[in-house]
Amino acid sequence: MRTKAALAVAIMAMATLGLAGQLVATTSILGDVVRRVAGEGWQVYALFPPEADPHAFQPTPREATLLARAEVVFICGAGLEAGLEPLLSLASRVMDVSQGIALRAFPDGRVDPHVWLNPLNVGVWAGNIAAALSEIDPERAANYQARAEAYRGELEDLDGWIHEEVGRVPAERRILVVDHLAFGYFADRYGFRQLAILPGFSTLAEPSARELAELEGEIQRLAIPAIFVSHTTVSPLVEQVARDTGVEVVRLYVGALSGPDGPAPDYLSLMRYDVAAIVAALGGG
Secondary structure (H helix, E strand, O other): OHHHHHHHHHHHHHOOOOOOEEEEOOOOOHHHHHHHHOOOEEEEEEEEEEEHHHHHHOOOOOHHHHHHOOEEEEEOOOOOOHHHHHOOOOOOOOOOHHHOOOOOOOOOOOOOOOOOOHHHHHHHHHHHHHHHHHOOHHHHHHHHHHHHHHHHHHHHHHHHHHHHOOOOOOOOHHHEEEEOOOHHHHHHOOOOOEEOOOOOOOOOOOOHHHHHHHHHHHHHHHOOOOOEEEEOOOOHHHHHHHHOOOOOEEEEEOOOOOOOOOOOHHHHHHHHHHHHHHHOOOOOO
C-alpha cells in the first residue's frame, strides 16, 4: 500500500483531472446502490472495478485523486475496507453505509463484512445513502428519500422471491460449501448452513491439511453436490476439493458485479443469478 504522503503527491500531480458532482463507492455493488439513490446529476465512480476481488485490491494514483475530489466516499464498512484506511484518510467525507445493521461475527470474533448478501441490509444502505446526500444537497432531499424508498420496495420484493425459491430446497440440503465465509447474512436470513474451504472472510486465507481433510469428509458424509465460489476466485485448493470429492464447482457473484454485458450488471440481477444457481445446484425442484 502506498503511503499517505506518496498518495498526496500523486493527487497534486493529477490536479488536471476535473470531476464535478462526484461520488465514490468502494465496491461495484455499492456503486450500483448509490446510483439508484443519487439519480441524475452525480457522477458515481466504483473504486473496485467489476470482476475485482475486494480482498486483493491495490489502488493506483488515479483512485487516490478520485477519492480526494469526491463529495462523499461511500464505504461498505464492517471492516471490509480496513486495508484502505491511509487512502480513505484523503477523502473529505466518508460514509459507512452499514451503520444501523446488526453485524455478525466470525468464530474468531472479527466482524463479517458481507452484509449485502441479505437484501434487507441493502435497504439500510439505501437509507444511509439518502441521508448523506440530503445533508450535502438539501434542496433535493425529498428526491433522494423517494428514490431510496422505491428501491427498498424492490429489495423487499427480491427478499420475498428468494424465500420462495429457496423453499424449493429441502432443509437438510441447504448447506453452502463456499470458498470463504461470505454467506453468513444470506444463510441466517434464508435458513442455510455454510462450510468454508478457506478459513475466515478473506479469499487470501489458507486452511491446514487437517482442516481440508475434515471438510472433504464432511462433504462426502452429507452427500453435498456442489461447492460455491466467487467468480473472482482462482484457488488450486477449490479445484483439489472438487476433484477429491467429485462435486461440481458453481461460480457466483459475491463481492463484485459482472460487466454490463454479464449476468450480474446490477445488485438485483446479482442476487437473482446467485439464488437461481444455488437452488439449481442443490436440487431444488
